[in-house]
Amino acid sequence: MGTFTYFPHTQEDIRTMLDRIGVRSLDELYADVPSEFIHKGEYGLPSARSEEEVRAWFKDLAGKNTELKVFVGAGAYDHYTPSVIPYITSRSEFLTAYTPYQCEISQGTLRYIFEWQTMICALTGMDVANASVYDGPSAAAEAMRMCVACTRKRNTVVASSGLLPNVLETLRTYARYSGINLVETWDVYEAVGEGTLDLAGVIVPSINRFGVIERHLGLADLVHEAGALLVEYCDPSALSVVKTPAEWGADIAVGDGQSLGIPLCYGGPYVGFIACREQWMRKLPGRIVGQTADAEGRRAFVLTLQAREQHIRREKATSNICSNESLMALWCTVYLSLMGPEGMRKLNALCYEGSHYLHDALLATGKFADPFEGREFLKEFALKPLCDVKKLQQALLDAGFFAALQTEEGYVTFCVTERRTREEIDALVKVVKEAEL
Template sequence: MSYIQNTDADRAEMLEAIGVRSFDELLEPIPEALRMKGDLALDPPLAEAALAAHLGALAGRNRPAAGAASFLGGGIYDRHIPALVRYVASRSEFYTSYTPYQAEVSQGTLQAIYEYQSLVCRVTGMDVANASMYDGATALAEAMLMVVAIKGAPRVLVPRALSPRYRAVLASYAAARDIAVVEIPYAADGLLDGARLESSLGEKTAALVVAQPNYFGVVENAGELAALAHAKGAAVIACVDPVSCALIAPPGEYGADVAVGEGQSLGLPQSYGGPLLGFMATRKEHVRRMPGRLVSGTVDIDGKRGYVMTLQTREQHIRREKATSNICTNEALCALSAAVYLAALGEKGFREVAEQSYAKSHALAGMLAGVRGARLPFGGPFFQEFVLELPTAAAAFATRASAAGILPGIPLGADFPELGERAILVAVTEKRTRSELERYRDLLAGKEAGR
């Protein structure tokens, strides 16, 4: 990291420039009783070499996920990221650029966003996409507000088999807008309970959220759910894993009104859970209701291709409760990474990522189901993620597996107590190898990992 030295002379010059005699004078607005007396209880200062060694030793105590075979999922996945993604995203003209309000000096940034929007439309099968949201959870919450405004009905149906984090964000947004969020349970096979859904649609409802695949990895009958919701006058918000759209029908094919999801799988590292990338796409007739930025292509007076922000004025972002949305920025650098990732893989490569994830997850599920005391509680079809009931408590197994270099998944007991303390969510991406799958099986079977 950069180091900027402030000498006594530097500090004196800065204090003189702002018109004060000492640093203590800057603290005068703070009551004396609230000021700290004496020095902080810190170790004495270190020379640069000693400090670097100390920080290196502290960092060495970490156990990064990259050093283990990761089967973690739940919305954030360990995928291969082509070197091209970091190379392009690290170029200074992208990572130092500011909000592209001045189109004449922001053509590169605007074109990158335009390409990202176009690729999101290709993946989801929708008409128009925005320049991205903060993450999948906020994208879903903003979609809820958008559809409630369109339908004029403050009621939304949400599957219980939706990410607990997403449900928490929805509840936070809904509480401030007096929107009723009704939870629809899942059936014995892990799919949305159709009978409960049909009865819940009897009351006027703005939207049904369809998680595809759902949090348990199970692939929903999205076409049937969408048809049922539309027949009752409710819109459909599809919350999808973008990689799954390479194998499973995308939202546009089953008539979703809005498609949202988490784009971390598209070229972003896990990085302790962020920064993330929320994508949002909708039908053309709803474009003026869509929150966030939108970039479009046009031509100038000389007929040359150009890119501009469109259908929104800057002032709409400061209209408080009358604004389309109070999210007035986006994760542009993350969106750029997603665009580069998709362009680098192409349609064939993107589909291969999905196919490998599907094949390897099913291979591991078969291995683990054969271990005594383990079983797959849900019989529904899955994409790359599945729930496993272990012979022992999931938290204890996760601790043991981590020590053996395997991150076995997410224990589900805390968020879904009805599944019990032995349930764990296991995700398998294209990065996992045959030997890693076998190590997982051997560890679960009580054998020494790696033999």
């Protein structure tokens, strides 16, 4: 055996330790394992590499990806990451800590989670938020389960077909195995109006899969009259300017924090959030941080309301979730601290400016129709293609653009964030104009 950079043991150390234990060899520590289960021979893995070789390996692979100008959203948005954020989140005191079980030496983690909870409440208008969950789609699934738990014996949840495809897929998965009756519909008003006594909750998008900012006038009243809960799925970045779940009268707000400056990174890690009215606080899944004081009266933060959780309640817990996405919650917290209310408003204004410019220019090419004329959108919109979509997508890819994502309904969507420039937008439009489609 040679030496390895992560293992500090010298041969002499190993000998000392074996002697203390009273065994002759490392193998003897596995004497209780039936010998047929001990893996003999080599593992089919490559030979150990040096750090520089590892770096080269990844450089080589990264080179096989195509860097594209991203004009697609669909739940993952190409917003700018201020340089402060990776600087802070790579501090090893944050990065290499675990869940703050020992609060006396985890006040850093506990404080930023408390700040995150506060900011999620500010964005959504809700009273209480948890320390985060895996991602937006799984947050929606947790909210679906919350609806069932909050209404006790009820078991039907209505989900708008306008939710993002991956949110619906995740809802279907969780519903299938936990026995929840999930009803998908384009008309939630009608579905609620049908008046099933089994209705536990209704899940609608704040901004739907076509980028349209939805109006939920009177929906909350209807849902509450039916004895159920209203859940809004939202883009937290957009919530700085669009009507909040609280303003629509929702009980639970969920979504993905990715739009708060988290890099696309091929789909993760992102961070889900769940916030709710105080009334449902005890049914929230996952970790929650609360403020208290120590014996000397110093302000202190702790994991609280833990009796909801799996390590105490086991099969009766509100959820099986244990870890959250703490570091990504820090990411978003630092982002929102930097941006402030004014930065968030300006950011959305830039997205609005760019997306509407592109929208109008694409329509002017005559290759699209606008199926949602008159409906407000922010950074993402859908058009009905009057041309061959495959050829359109290929022409855009060839020119270095990822754009015109096709929806199940046959539309194509575009998204413009503040990272896109006029030059890029004009170049994209030129491709569309000139390509033979």
